[in-house]
Amino acid sequence: MHTEQARVHYDLVRGIEMLIDLLDSPEVHACSDPLPAHLAEAGVAANYILNGVDLIPDSIPEIGMTDDARILARVLERNPRLREAVR
Numbered sequence: 001m002h003t004e005q006a007r008v009h010y011d012l013v014r015g016i017e018m019l020i021d022l023l024d025s026p027e028v029h030a031c032s033d034p035l036p037a038h039l040a041e042a043g044v045a046a047n048y049i050l051n052g053v054d055l056i057p058d059s060i061p062e063i064g065m066t067d068d069a070r071i072l073a074r075v076l077e078r079n080p081r082l083r084e085a086v087r
Contacts, residue, residue: 009065012049015072019046022082038079045075 019042022028028039035043048054049068058064076083 012069038081041075
């Protein structure tokens with residue numbers, strides 16, 4: 001697939017993998033409650049994306065992954081520390 005949607009899916013998969021790696025990192029394992037805001041938002045985003053219960057069901061062609069991609073992008077925009085950690 002050589003469409004914009006295919007690119008968004010690639011970015012989404014890459015972003016999810018980076019979030020999972022971050023959430024499994026020593027930094028997170030060393031944290032105590034409450035988590036720093038950037039890690040808490042990363043956890044919420046990963047849970048939403050991986051849970052499978054979405055505002056827009058993923059099975060809808062062309063737009064199903066849009067909400068997942070937007071949530072990931074917004075969390076990364078809001079948290080510069082996450083952008084640095086996932087590079």
